[in-house]
Amino acid sequence: MLKNFGIDIWSNNNFIIEEGKLKLNYKSKPSLISLVKSIRDKNYKGPLLFRFPHLIEKQINRLYDTYNSAIKEYSYKGSFNAVFPLKVNQYPTFIKPLIKAGEKHNYGLEAGSKAELFIAMTYNKNAPITVNGFKDKEMIHLGFIAKKMGHNITLIIEGLNELETIIEVAKETKLESPNIGIRVRLFNSGSGAWAKSGGIDSKFGLSSTEILEAYDQLEKNNLCEYLTMIHFHIGSSMNSIKPLKNALKESGHIYAELKNLGATNLSAINIGGGLAVEYSQFNRTINYSLQEFASDVIFTLKNIAKQKGVEEPNIFTESGRFISASSAVLITPVLELFSAEYEAAHLRLKKKNPPLIEELNELFKDMKKRNALEYMHDSIDHLDSLLKLFDLGYIDLEDRSNAEILTNLIIKKAISFLEVDDYEELKRIDNKIQEKYLLNFSIFQSLPDFWGIKQEFPIMPITHLDKKPTRSASIWDITCDSDGEIEFNPNKPLYLHDVDLDKEEYFIGFFQVGAYQDVLGMKHNLFSHPTEVNVIFNKNGEVELEDVVESQKIIDILDDIDYDTNEIKSILNEKLDKNIYSILENYLYDNSYLKTTWS
Template sequence: MTFPISQLDQSVGVAGQPPHDEAEDWTSRHGAELYGIREWGAGYFDVNEAGEVTVVATINGKKISVSLTDIVEGMRERGMEMPVVLRVENLLDDRIRTLNEAFAKAIRDAGYRNVYRGVFPIKVNQQCHVIEEIANFGARFHHGLEAGSKAELLIALSHIQDQESLIICNGYKDSEFIEMGLYAVQMGLKCFFVVETLAEVPIIIERSRTMGVKPLIGVRLKLSTKVDGHWAEDSGDQSLFGLTPSQLIDVVDALKAADMLDSLQLLHTHLGSQIPNIRNIRSGVLEACRYYCSLVEEGAAMGYLDLGGGLAVDYDGTKSSSTHSMNYSISEYCADIVEAVLETLDSNDIPHPVIITESGRATVAYSSLLLFNILDVRQSERVELPKTLPDDTHELIANLKSVLENARVENLQECFNDAVYYRDEIAELFRHGQLGLRERALGDMYHRAVLTKIARLLPAARRVSQELEVLPELLCDIYYGNFSVFQSLPDTWAIDQLLPIMPIRRLDEQPDRQAILADLTCDCDGKIDHFANPNGPLRTLSLHPLVEGEEYHLAVFLVGAYQETLGDLHNLFGDTNVVSVRIHEEGGFEFAREFRGDCIFDVLSYVEYHPQNLLEKFRRTAEKAVQQGQISASVRKSVVDAFSASLNGYTYFER
C-alpha cells in the first residue's frame, strides 16, 4: 500500500502549551510570573512593560533598571559574540554591603560586644577581576579572603593590604605555604593557619620558630551536626574535613608543649556551601560555641569564631528548605548566628569573639549570568493525520486510530499501553519487510497523536503513572543553544543543580512551545532538562517560537559561584567571552571590562597541541593535493588561509 500522508484533516500539537485564548490578554506581568523572576531574583532582576528582562541596581537608595536587551545590543555593536558571561559590578557590591550591614544590625540589636568580619573563599570564583572587585568593594567593611591552596594564598596576599581584614588559610599546607603566611604576619596582616590535620602542627611550629614569627593559628573542627540538602551525606561525623574531638585535644597538647597555645586564636567549622534550613545553621553554631568555650577553658587565647560558609541562594524562589532554596533571609541568618553565639558565651562568662563567615556562593551568585543565543530548534512534530484511511490499511494502524478516537481521562493508561503495543508491532512488521515505509510512518504518526492527546488530558486525571508523567518531556521541542553545559554550567550536569533560565525579551508575548535545552557538545549529557520554578522544578521550559531574522537569547541566572572554575574543555569548547558592566545613577551603563574568550589556538595549546605544527601539517596536506592535481595552487592558498584564520576564531558558533 502507498499512502499520500499530505492529505490532512487534523493537527495535534505538543503537550503543555498554554491555552491559546489567553494570548490576547498576556502582558509582561504574566511573563514575570511564568518564570518566577520576582521570586528568585532577590530584587536584582525584573521584567519591564516592554517584555524585557531588566537588571536592577540600587544606587544611593535609588533603584535603576537597565534592559538586558540593551546590554546585548551593546555587545553586538562591539563585536562580542555569544555566548557571554555577563557580570554586573553593582550587584556584587550590593551583596557585600547587604551581608556586612545585616551582621552590623544584628550585632547592634543584640548588644553583641565585638564585630563581624567576612571573608570570601577564592575557590568559589577565582577570576582575577572578580577578586579585584571583592577586595575593592569589601575594603570599607574590612572584608577578607580565604585561601585553600598556595596559589590562592598568593592571590590573597596580593589583594589584601588592610590590616583589619582577615586572610584565612584552609586546606593542606606544606612548608612553602606556611612560610608565605608567616611573611604576611610579619608584614602586619592577620593571616590565620587553620589546622586541618595533625601533620600540619609540627610544620607550623618549626617554621615559625625558624623565622622568629608568632603564628596566628586556628583549628577546623568536624561537627556532628548534619544538614539538609545536597551536602547532607558529607556533613556530620562523615565529613571529609576537620579534626575530631580527640584530634583537637592532640593539637592543644602539642601547642602547649611548644609554649604556643597563645597562638591558638580561632575555631573554624563548615557545614556546607548551601544550607537551605536555618535550623541546621543554628544547631551548628550552638555546637561550635560549645567547642569554642572548651578551647578557652583549655587555655587557648581564642578571639575569633569562623563559622564557614552555608548562607544559601534561593535558586528556585520557593523560600523553602529544599536543596535549591533557603527558608530564611540574610537578616534572619545574621540574627540567629549573633544571638546563638551571644547566649552561649554569656552563660559561660566568655568574651564575645569576632564572628567570621565565609559566604562565597551568596556573595557572587547573583552578579553573573550566562547569555547565549538559540541556533536551531527541533520541533516536536505537529501530527498531521489523514482525512480517511484506505480500505487496505493494516489493522494495526486502524487500531491505533481507534485508540486515538476513544482516549478519555478515564482510560489514559489503557490507551497508552495499547498505543505502545501497536507501535511496537508495526515496527516489528517493518523490520521483517511486511510493512512499507509509508505504513511505518503512518503508524508513528498515530502513535504520537495518541501520546499527545494523553498528555493534554493529564491535568484532569486524578492519578498518573510515572510513564505518563514524563510524556510532556518526551513530546517537547529541543532548543539548541550556543553554549557548553560542561564549560559554563557544569553543576547542572554534575550535581543536578537547578538554575533560573528564561528568554531576555518577548515576555509580553505568551510562549507556546515547551522545550528542553541542548548545547553544542556531542554528548547526551549536554542538555538541561530540569528547570527552577517557584511552583516546583519543571521538566520543560516555556519558550517562544523563533522568528526568522531575529536572534532569540536566553539567560541563565545566578551562575557566579563555582561555574567558571569547574568548567571543562569537553569537545574543546573553551572559556566564553566575559563582559563586566557598571550601571550608573542616571540610568545608563558602561562596559567596564571586556575579556575575549578562548580561541581555537588557546584550547589546542591546553591539550598539548602546537598550533603552528598543526598548520604546517595541514599545509603539507594541501600541497600534496596540489601535486596530485586535486586543487590548484590558488585554492591551496585559500584553504591554508582559512585554516590559519580558524586557529584564531572563537570556539563557539559564530554568525
C-alpha cells in the first residue's frame, strides 16, 4: 500500500503529516484544512487553488545556489543566469511574487509572444529578458523598443528570415539592436514526454549550414557585436540526464567554433529547460539530482572551452516547470460517494426473499475476521448471479436493490475486519469494490495535462491521515463528460477514506499543479478557474491570505466567449416577472461550481 500518499517521493519536504492533517512544512506550519476553512469563512465556495510564493522563492534559491556551488567547485569562469518562461504561467498572482522572489538573483523572464513580451517589458526591472519562438516584424520592433527602454534583452532567432527582419528594423528605425541569440538545431534530443522539442527534426532552430549563413549576414551588416548567445532546448522534464550531456557537448563545440570564427562578444549558452519535476507518488521517475545536473553542465562546458581555447561561457537556463510546479495546490471538496445509497437503512427485505438474498444477509450477519475475505468473494459471486436473474425476470427491482446494498455492506465490513497491509489480494477484485468520489471541480479546467497527456499528479486527502484509507478510489469531476474521471489504476492504486459526508467534510488535494495547468485550462461546460488565493507568511511567521481571485461569474464567462450579456438579460427579463427575474439574475452573477452543504 502507498505509504503516506508518497509525500517522501514528490513533496521535497514541503509538506508534513501531523495530527492526521497535511501541513505546510514552513514557519508556523499551518494545516491545509485551516487554510481551506479560512477562505471558506469568507464565503468562497467550490474548488480552491492555493499559491505558495515561499515555494517559488525556495526553488529559485535552490537553482541559483546549486549552480553557483558547482561553479565554485570547478573554478568555472562564467556566470550562472536564469529566466522564467512566461508560457508556463503568465498570471499576475504568480508572476509578481516570482519577480520579487528573484530580484536578489537578477532572475529574468523569457517571452514567446508579443503579449508575453509586453509583460516582461512592463514588470521586469534589470534582469535579463530572452525572446524565443517565431517572430514577425512587429515583435522584433518591440525588442528594439525594449532595448531603448534599457532592458537587457536578447532576441533568439529561430530562422534566417528573423535575422533578415532584425537587419531591416535596425536600418529603418536607426535604433540600437538588442542582443541576438541563435537557436541551434542539435542532432541530440532529450527524453520523456517532450523529447520532440529537440533533435534534428525539431520545428525550432538553425542547422549547421544556416548558422554559418547567419554569421555571414551578421558580419556583412556589422552586427556581429550583438551576437551574444546560442540557445538549445532538447525537451521539458527530462527523466534521464544522458541526453543533456550529449547536447552540451554538441552546443559547446558550436559555441567554440563561432568564437574562433570571430564572434568575440558571444559569451553565453542558453541550455533551455529540461529539469524534471517528480509527479509520481509511487516510485521515483527521475534518475538524477539538481546537483548532478548542474555539475554536468559546468564540467562539460569547462572541458570544451579548455579544449578549444575559448573563454568559458555564461550559462542561462529556462527551467520553468522546476520553479513553478510545486507552488500551487488544488483543493476540492468531495460532494458525494456513490455507495452512499448502499446503507442498511435502505434495505427493503421481504418476509420471503430469494435464496441468494437470504444467503447474502447471512454472510453479512455471520462475518468474522477469519472468514472476511472468503465471504467478500462469495458476496460478489452472489451479486453477479442475482443480476443475471434480474435480467431473466426471476427477481424484481426490490430484490436487485437488496442484493446491491448487502454486497456493498459485506465488502465494507470485510475491509474493516481485514485492515489489510498488503492489498495484493484485493487488487484482483478492486473493479468490483472501488468507491466513486464526486469532486466539485473540472479536470479539463484544473488538470488539463491529465486529460491531454495522462500526466500524473500527486493526489491525497488533507485530513483523516491518522486513519487507514480503505476504499480503492475512482475520482469523478462534475462535467458531463466521461473523460472527466481519474480511474482507479491497480498498478498505481489510490486509496481514500470511507467517510459519511452527512456528518463531516472530506477534501482532496492535487499537488504539483503550478506549471501550465492554469494557462492550459479550458472552459469545458463553461466551468472557469477555481477561486485562487496567495498564502503569504508575515514577519512573525503567521499566515495571511492575499490576492484572492474569485472563480468567474457566469455572466463574465458568457461575455468572454462573445455573448451579448445585455441581450441575454433583456430576453430573460421579458419572459419573467420581476421577482423571478431577480432570482435568476443572482444566479448569473454566481460561478458555475455546485453548491451543496460541503461545496
